[in-house]
Amino acid sequence: MRRPADTAPLPDRAKMAAVAGAPLERLRACPHCDALHVLPDLGPRERASCSRCHALLVAPRSRALSRIIALALTALILMAAAVMMPFLDLTEAGMHSRASVMDAVMAFSRGAMAPLSIAVGALIVVIPALRLALVLYVLAPMLGGGAPWPRAGQAFRLANALKPWSMAEIFMIGVAVALVKVAGLASVTPGPAFWAFCGLVLVTVLHDNVMDNESIWQAIETREKAARGEGDGKTDPLAAPPRGVRA
Amino acid sequence: MTVTARQAGLVACTRCGRVWPADVHTCARCGAPLSSRDPGALQRVWAWWIAGLVVYIPANVYPMLITRTLNYSSEATILGGVIELLSHGDVLVALVVFVASILIPVGKFIAIGFLALSVEKRRWMSEHGQHRLHAVVEFIGRWSMIDVFVVAILASLVRFDAVATINPGIAAVSFALSVAFTMLAAQSFDPRTIWDD
Numbered sequence: 001m002r003r004p005a006d007t008a009p010l011p012d013r014a015k016m017a018a019v020a021g022a023p024l025e026r027l028r029a030c031p032h033c034d035a036l037h038v039l040p041d042l043g044p045r046e047r048a049s050c051s052r053c054h055a056l057l058v059a060p061r062s063r064a065l066s067r068i069i070a071l072a073l074t075a076l077i078l079m080a081a082a083v084m085m086p087f088l089d090l091t092e093a094g095m096h097s098r099a100s101v102m103d104a105v106m107a108f109s110r111g112a113m114a115p116l117s118i119a120v121g122a123l124i125v126v127i128p129a130l131r132l133a134l135v136l137y138v139l140a141p142m143l144g145g146g147a148p149w150p151r152a153g154q155a156f157r158l159a160n161a162l163k164p165w166s167m168a169e170i171f172m173i174g175v176a177v178a179l180v181k182v183a184g185l186a187s188v189t190p191g192p193a194f195w196a197f198c199g200l201v202l203v204t205v206l207h208d209n210v211m212d213n214e215s216i217w218q219a220i221e222t223r224e225k226a227a228r229g230e231g232d233g234k235t236d237p238l239a240a241p242p243r244g245v246r247a
Numbered sequence: 248m249t250v251t252a253r254q255a256g257l258v259a260c261t262r263c264g265r266v267w268p269a270d271v272h273t274c275a276r277c278g279a280p281l282s283s284r285d286p287g288a289l290q291r292v293w294a295w296w297i298a299g300l301v302v303y304i305p306a307n308v309y310p311m312l313i314t315r316t317l318n319y320s321s322e323a324t325i326l327g328g329v330i331e332l333l334s335h336g337d338v339l340v341a342l343v344v345f346v347a348s349i350l351i352p353v354g355k356f357i358a359i360g361f362l363a364l365s366v367e368k369r370r371w372m373s374e375h376g377q378h379r380l381h382a383v384v385e386f387i388g389r390w391s392m393i394d395v396f397v398v399a400i401l402a403s404l405v406r407f408d409a410v411a412t413i414n415p416g417i418a419a420v421s422f423a424l425s426v427a428f429t430m431l432a433a434q435s436f437d438p439r440t441i442w443d444d
Contacts, residue, residue, distance in 0.1 A: 027266040029252035029259030033378065034439040036250045036257070036266065052249045052442070053378045057264065088404055095407050103403035104396075108415050116420045119427075120399055123392065153277045157262055164389055164430060167396075173343070174396025180340040181332070181401060185411070188404075217263045221276045 028214070030055055039214075058214045065219075065238045069139050071207040072132045078200040079129050079168075085193035088175075092186030101125065101193060123167040128204070131166050134159035135211075138220070142238065147227035148220050156216060163208075169201045251442070258283045261439075284440055291435035292363050299428035300356060302421040310416035311398055317410055324418065325349065325394065347393040348422070355391075355429050358384045359436065366440045377441045384433045391426045395419055 022038045029036050030050040037057070040048055044062035049055060061067070083101050090097040105125065108116040138156045141149045175197075179188055219238040252259035257266045258281045260274035267274065267281060274281055310322035323331060325348045332341035358380055365371055372380070398419045405413040 024257075024266060024268075027252075027257070028264040029257070029266050031259070031261040031264055032382075032438045033249075033442045034251040034253055034259055035442075036252050036255055036259075053375070055382075088400070090404050092407065092411075095410065097404060097406050099400070099403040104399045107399040107402040108419065113415060113417065113420050116395075116415075116423055119423060120395065124396070157277050157279060160262065164385075164434070167389060167392055170390055170392050171396045173390075174393045175400055177340050177343055177393060178397045178400035178404070180337055181397070182405065184335060185405070214264060217265070217276055 028057065030057060059212045060215045061210050061212060064210055064212060064215060065139055065143055067210045068207060069136065069143060071203055071210065072135050072139075075200055075203045075207060076129060076132045076136070078196045078203060079125065079132070081196040082193045082200055083125060085196065086191035087193040087197075088179075089189040089191055090182065090186045091189070097186075098191075101197070123165060124171040127162050128166040128168045128200075131159050131162045132207075134162075135207075138216070142219060142223060147223045152220050152224075153217075156220065160213065166204075168197070168204060172197060172201050251439075253283045253443075284443070285437045288435055288437040288440070289363055289367060292359065292432050295428045295432035295435060296356065296359055296363070299425045299432060302428065303352060303356075303425040304421075306418045306422035306425050309418040309421070311394065311418045311422070312401065313414040313416050314405075315412050315414070322416060325422065328394075344394060344397070347391050351387055351391045352425065352429065355384055355388055355433070359429065359432050362436060362441075374442050378438060381433070381436060381438050381441070388426070388430050388433055391429075392423065395423045395426070 026039050027036060028039050030053060032055045033050060033053040035050055035052040037048075037051065039058070042048060042058055042060050044060055047059040048057050050057055085100070086098055087100045087104070088098065090099075101124070105121040106117055108114065108120065134155045138148060138152045138159070141147070141152075175194075182188055215238055219236050222236040252266050256269050258269050258271060259266050260277060260279055260281055262279040263274060263277040265274055265276045269283065272281055273279070307325055309324070311325050311328060312323045314321050314323070325344075329341050329345045329349070332344060361371075362377060362381055362384075365377060398415045401413045402415045405411060
């Protein structure tokens with residue numbers, strides 16, 4: 001593992017000795033290429049990436065817990081607004097047609113294509129919302145320094161597995177393409193849900209950006225241990241006081 | 248030289264990165280099942296790859312969109328939709344749809360097939376090249392779903408009863424399945440095997 005600030009990489013023999021001498025809980029393997037690293041102590045905004053395949057491995061952020069929770073909550077509220085409010089309004093020669101996000105989901109509901117409606121509903125509403133809810137379930141109980149709720153690890157693992165299937169941002173690009181296609185046919189007015197969905201995409205990007213999996217896994221591990229009366233809670237990155245700026 | 252978890256006699260969790268002695272079967276930190284190298288990975292890659300290819304054919308043959316107005320009715324396939332956009336002069340949007348619906352899916356079939364063969368038979372590209380290719384496929388594959396969402400929006404929005412309606416075609420189902428299957432193929436691939444020798 002290397003920090004961008006480090007210019008000279010460790011010599012190979014020194015690296016092997018460091019790996020051999022480190023306790024198991026300080027070792028991490030790159031999930032992409034299996035290269036073994038000793039976990040470095042990183043401050044907020046420092047990053048460590050794999051020395052072989054350069055995949056980003058650790059990127060802790062200051063006040064990560066409260067920021068992720070705030071962003072996930074905001075995104076969930078925007079999702080609720082996006083589902084309930086009018087999305088797009090089409091006008092042509094005195095005729096009106098409007099569609100909500102749910103109408104778009106139900107576009108395939110007639111006939112043999114019904115399963116696709118379920119899939120679209122899952123990809124643009126259910127999975128993004130479920131992922132945010134799982135993140136809240138894992139992190140919210142830990143906000144005041146407390147222990148995570150039962151099965152937090154499973155919940156967080158599921159949240160990560162759902163990430164590629166959460167397609168809200170892809171849906172918005174699809175909406176943009178559809179608007180261009182319709183532009184010649186009629187005039188379209190975006191409704192409040194349209195802007196809520198745009199906001200949701202932005203907030204989700206910020207949310208994913210602040211989220212550092214390694215810090216969260218460490219916090220879950222040490223706090224579960226502490227709740228069982230083992231360990232000293234020293235390796236809890238989310239419990240560290242914010243460095244740098246003081247309010 | 249890099250030491251891998253496997254060379255050190257350890258097994259790494261691909262979900263959370265934690266490392267365990269080789270005889271541990273479940274990651275105690277995140278609960279994921281552990282395997283040093285997934286022996287069934289390539290078989291699953293090929294299974295999803297073939298399934299994806301099979302459903303990609305009807306996705307291109309059958310109509311994606313069925314447009315009905317008072318005096319005419321037209322059916323557009325994926326490629327037909329791109330050509331229609333081009334003929335209206337919407338070059339940028341035509342390009343977006345072309346890249347998302349044709350270039351990415353076809354490129355993905357080639358890339359995943361290439362990676363699987365490359366790991367089995369060995370070496371047409373550097374490890375770094377293969378690693379980058381896999382990362383790109385994993386990142387970009389989901390964006391093919393754009394066209395399905397375009398159809399969903401158009402079909403729900405353009406409903407002027409008798410005057411003009413747009414209905415989804417059956418190709419939307421097979422195209423969505425094809426995108427999902429190739430995403431699963433890319434996810435089944437064990438990128439750690441790229442670096443083994």
